[in-house]
Amino acid sequence: MTNSHAMASRAISRRTLLGALTLPWLVGGCTTPLPLVQAPANDAGAVSRLRDSAEAHGLAAYRQMTDINVSYSGKWRPLVGRIQPEVVDEGYRGSSQERLLPSTAVVAQAYTGAKGNKHVWWRRGGTAPNDAGEVAVWFNGVRSADDAAQQAAALVAEGYGLFLLGPLWLNDRGLRMQSGGTERVDGRVCDVVDVWLSPGLGRVATDRVALCIDRGDGLVHRMRFTLEGFANTQGAVAEVDTFEHERRFGVTWPMRSFERIVHPIALPAHDWRITGLDVNRGYEAKEVSGPAFTGAAAAAATPV
Template sequence: MTSIPITPPTQFGRRRLMLAGAALPVLGVAGLSGCGTPLPLALPGAPAHDPAAERLLQQSADEHGWAAYRQLSDINVRYDGAWRPLIDRIQPVVVDKGYRGWSEERLMPQAGVVAQAYTGPAGRKHVWWQRGDGSAQRRGEVAVWYDGQPSTNADAQTASALVAEGYGLFLLGPLWLAGQGHVMQMGGNARVDGRACRVVQVWKRPGLGRVALDRVAVFIDADLGITRRVQFTLEGFANTQGAVAEVDTFEHQRRFGVLWPMRSYEEVVHPIRLPAHDWHITGLDVNRGYDAAALRGPVFSGAAAAPAAKV
């Protein structure tokens, strides 16, 4: 196991953001107005694919362990973390704070499957998600259970699909995007927590959840080649359309040949800037050998059931 440390956001910086957020009106994204999104989905004319951007993203995927990742049949991870003030009041359905505390999560990356078993102060939530192709005929399959009972709430299902696909992206970064045939362009240079980065813009089809398109900006360390940040649109749920968020990753460790972000931090950056979520990996193992049926709710079964191995 190897570690690649990076300084997380300072407590002063987080405090300043929380104080700024405290003065904001408590509204959904649809009720906010402001300057244009930093990640517009549409550009003048269709975005042209730049092979140089694709090569840079693939190089980052290689640094994250692309060859080893392609050999993973399943990924088993346990998270713990904390929600930041106000975010659950602005986006209560997406956050679902009463149920989204610590979680056991299972991914079958080659099948586009993410399943999540949450435990929070209000009870248990189980999510099954399998990515579609973004068409109206195959928008992806999602199912949600609360305390063992299936939910028919359309908003809960749609928001859960967005979150599940998002957490595949947050955990795996360039590995989740490479080799998918996405249109990519170079996006200039930026700094992330003091590190110089090169940016690759990705038009992700399908998007995050049951939506045809989202845009993802991938911030790649100019020296080390690893992905430090992903910035992304949230078109997959009506109340977050037009919003942009970002996730920074820290304390990377290489296990099973793959580089994992052991800590992550999320902020909303448009139409307002607001801290959202801190979380960290507390358990991780791979290749148990179960099939997708073991991940469907209301609970994990068979080889998927045991907790992720403690790290």
């Protein structure tokens, strides 16, 4: 192939890729790796496998945690910011302080970026049909009425609970599960447990998550999931790999994580790491409700 032909081919490929990214995520949905079929009856083996993994992650200690305080730093890949601007929200989503209250299903996030501060309050919905959860978003102290910003924020907040805690986030929720075979993750042989997540990630009835559980240490090293909670990501599937796990406060935490899109295209998305962590300060949900953290929730997470 001549240089001119090669350059033309690359240009066509780039135009084809960028064109595909403007199409709805549901294009090619029939071949999605995590079809949202009706949840099957529980597989007792899958339930047991996820429970064993939760115990390996520190289930007993986690159940004693009233609050979890985390800080992150990270970097989004530029192309993802172009195709999913509401999710990435690059002007505000730089470093973050995050507060989780497991018993009340609350996640609150305080971001700092080039455009200023963003605060997110999220409470996961319950099993009742009319309980879609609660979400509120503030930009530089002003509450937003933008529905897209709220929906994207709810998806992200619930997702970060899952990414941080894996099976601990799922174990006690009575979810439907099935065994999904085996998969290798960075050379590790992992058992796959498919979970029908209801409610899903954000203000949506259902998502599906596949957890890759290491046969050796019982830890989850990969999570693959649908993204039905936001209109512009419906039909997409992404996955997060976790690394550099450390035991602190009786729980094993993924100190570094990497996210990629796997459907309908393969695309690296986001790298981040934990920069601060502490637990059990003893505050209430109202202290993280926005537009800023107050009281015992206000101090930055203890650096690690």
